[in-house]
Amino acid sequence: MEYAKLGNSDLTVSRICMGCMGFGDPGNGQHSWTLDEEHSRAVIRRGLELGVNFFDTAIGYQSGTSEQYLGRALRDFARREDMVVATKFLPRTQDEIAAGVTGQQHIEQMINTSLKNLGLDYVDLYIYHMWDYETPLYDIMDGLNRVVQEGKVRYIGISNCFAYQLAKANALAEREGFAKFISVQGHYNLIFREEEREMARLCAEDNIAMTPYSSLASGRLSRHPGETSRRLEEDSYAKLKYDATEEQDNVIIGRVAELADRHRVTMTEISLAWLLTKVTAPVVGATRMHHIEGAADAVKVKLTEDERAYLEEPYVPHRLVGVMAQNTPEAAKGQHVWSVGNQRKAGNRKYPQSLPKGFRRRTGWKA
Ligand SMILES: NC(=O)c1ccc[n+]([C@@H]2O[C@H](COP(=O)([O-])OP(=O)(O)OC[C@H]3O[C@@H](n4cnc5c(N)ncnc54)[C@H](OP(=O)(O)O)[C@@H]3O)[C@@H](O)[C@H]2O)c1
Numbered sequence: 001m002e003y004a005k006l007g008n009s010d011l012t013v014s015r016i017c018m019g020c021m022g023f024g025d026p027g028n029g030q031h032s033w034t035l036d037e038e039h040s041r042a043v044i045r046r047g048l049e050l051g052v053n054f055f056d057t058a059i060g061y062q063s064g065t066s067e068q069y070l071g072r073a074l075r076d077f078a079r080r081e082d083m084v085v086a087t088k089f090l091p092r093t094q095d096e097i098a099a100g101v102t103g104q105q106h107i108e109q110m111i112n113t114s115l116k117n118l119g120l121d122y123v124d125l126y127i128y129h130m131w132d133y134e135t136p137l138y139d140i141m142d143g144l145n146r147v148v149q150e151g152k153v154r155y156i157g158i159s160n161c162f163a164y165q166l167a168k169a170n171a172l173a174e175r176e177g178f179a180k181f182i183s184v185q186g187h188y189n190l191i192f193r194e195e196e197r198e199m200a201r202l203c204a205e206d207n208i209a210m211t212p213y214s215s216l217a218s219g220r221l222s223r224h225p226g227e228t229s230r231r232l233e234e235d236s237y238a239k240l241k242y243d244a245t246e247e248q249d250n251v252i253i254g255r256v257a258e259l260a261d262r263h264r265v266t267m268t269e270i271s272l273a274w275l276l277t278k279v280t281a282p283v284v285g286a287t288r289m290h291h292i293e294g295a296a297d298a299v300k301v302k303l304t305e306d307e308r309a310y311l312e313e314p315y316v317p318h319r320l321v322g323v324m325a326q327n328t329p330e331a332a333k334g335q336h337v338w339s340v341g342n343q344r345k346a347g348n349r350k351y352p353q354s355l356p357k358g359f360r361r362r363t364g365w366k367a
Pocket of ligand 1: 215
């Protein structure tokens with residue numbers, strides 16, 4: 001395993017971050033394909049053996065059960081001080097807004113619940129999961145700064161935002177003397193490269209670490225077009241992200257397969273080796289031993305400049321999809337596709353029945 005500093009922080013992270021969205025009670029949240037606790041623990045343990053020390057979860061993953069499984073496994077298998085644990089909080093709900101809960105109070109409640117789920121005194125990285133148009137930016141940054149001051153959070157990161165939003169947030173933090181975002185978790189992989197327009201440049205200039213999610217396009221960059229899996233069949237949210245551009249993406253996926261044959265490695269290794277040339281640490285979803293083993297192997301694969309250019313050449317710009325397609329003030333008022341399930345104050349409405357108004361039209365999603 002290789003290690004790197006996470007942006008402007010003292011955190012040293014493995015260059016592969018284990019994504020924990022696939023861990024959690026499958027009957028209690030957005031995804032039907034998640035692993036129960038016993039199997040989650042086995043994958044986490046294998047990751048630790050391979051040198052992974054960076055773990056990404058969220059209160060929104062299977063109603064907090066992902067946090068619970070991860071926390072218990074790390075307590076049993078690892079030393080806390082060697083680990084870098086990241087979790088995420090969600091925007092204020094309409095119910096909280098109606099009840100007068102401020103952004104600061106919301107963040108305090110969310111971190112307290114996450115720490116309880118994880119069984120930890122602090123998290124290393126607390127991530128603003130998606131932009132909250134309903135809450136003043138000052139309140140978010142002040143709320144985050146307070147939990148840093150209290151010692152519940154070491155550093156803060158952001159996810160699913162435009163570069164201008166991150167730049168604005170950090171400018172406000174600088175002006176007020178608040179903690180600044182040190183990392184960004186955007187959607188970035190070989191078949192979805194919109195982060196290269198502005199985000200990558202901002203991060204390079206300000207030493208903000210990029211730790212992208214869906215680094216294998218939820219499995220599409222790991223297998224030949226046409227090959228399938230349970231997740232590929234059942235993950236309707238990933239279908240929403242990739243189905244519309246399947247034909248053009250398959251050209252790139254074909255090139256990944258070609259280079260994998262040439263290097264005698266897996267497609268996963270080629271796809272991640274490319275991303276490792278662009279970012280600090282991709283977040284890789286692992287629900288099997290061989291997933292995390294393949295990801296760890298990718299760190300050893302080095303691509304030539306010509307090979308990188310060959311992989312990049314067929315890309316054409318994509319429409320924003322997934323959470324970024326909802327990064328608008330209008331969508332923020334609607335029902336979203338995530339929830340904290342039974343940890344939420346309001347009822348848990350399940351995707352896809354809870355698609356916000358106009359979501360299908362905006363994103364081109366087909367049932
Ligand atoms: N911030 C956000 O809004 C956000 C959104 C999404 C995800 N995330 C984070 O990012 C993580 C990863 O997201 P993701 O699961 O969508 O994306 P991913 O890493 O692109 O895809 C994971 C899938 O890739 C396949 N895979 C992984 N390693 C493999 C290997 N070595 N060989 C063959 N196939 C392999 C598996 O597919 P099969 O199961 O089909 O075999 C696995 O389920 C999540 O766990 C979560 O922590 C964050």
